[in-house]
Amino acid sequence: METLTTPPSPELESILRRELMTGERLLWSGRPDPSRLRAVFAIWFFAVPWTAFALFWEAMALLPWMASSHTPLGIQWSFGIIFPLFGLPFIGIGLGMLWMPFKARRKAAQTIYGLTDRRMLRVTAGTKRESASVLISQMGPIDVTADADGYGNLRIQTGTRIDSDGDKITERFEVFGVPGVNQLESLLLEQKTPA
Numbered sequence: 001m002e003t004l005t006t007p008p009s010p011e012l013e014s015i016l017r018r019e020l021m022t023g024e025r026l027l028w029s030g031r032p033d034p035s036r037l038r039a040v041f042a043i044w045f046f047a048v049p050w051t052a053f054a055l056f057w058e059a060m061a062l063l064p065w066m067a068s069s070h071t072p073l074g075i076q077w078s079f080g081i082i083f084p085l086f087g088l089p090f091i092g093i094g095l096g097m098l099w100m101p102f103k104a105r106r107k108a109a110q111t112i113y114g115l116t117d118r119r120m121l122r123v124t125a126g127t128k129r130e131s132a133s134v135l136i137s138q139m140g141p142i143d144v145t146a147d148a149d150g151y152g153n154l155r156i157q158t159g160t161r162i163d164s165d166g167d168k169i170t171e172r173f174e175v176f177g178v179p180g181v182n183q184l185e186s187l188l189l190e191q192k193t194p195a
Helices: 010-018 039-061 073-109 181-192
Strands: 026-030 111-116 119-125 129-135 142-146 152-162 168-178
Touching: 010 026, 010 111, 010 119, 026 181, 039 073, 073 111, 111 181, 119 168, 129 168, 142 181, 152 181, 168 181
Parallel strands: none
Antiparallel strands: 026 111, 111 119, 119 129, 142 152, 152 168
């Protein structure tokens, strides 16, 4: 096996090896660097104003209760209950969006990729194990983006389909944030090319 990076944790390596079929050879393994997932924080450009407005809404909706001596009882019990309840899901959505980048980084730390002589695998070993793979024979065009230090993303087109609106959807298997992505591409192309 050729390892292009510092070896993954023994636990992740063991989980990846359990995914191999009988006679399948592991040619490469690597894991994403969670600290390179800075782009996932772009959602905060939307999440921060959303959450701030939702909190402002909730504060204004609770105002009839805080100014109870000046608010008529009917308004206090109708709008004072309905509006605060209406704002709670929006606060929840905002907090969820703020949490998403941390969740993505945690998932990346628990993910390992592997290239075998038959397929490309992705295994995530969080609270539940998730596994996905694509056979080399099913792979279409490959797109690679790499930084100057060799870290990058690899996207493998696996097919197309038409959605319910009639739009063409390209399906891809994606490998994110791995070191030596150009070397991984070379190994993958060697496997795709018939001998």
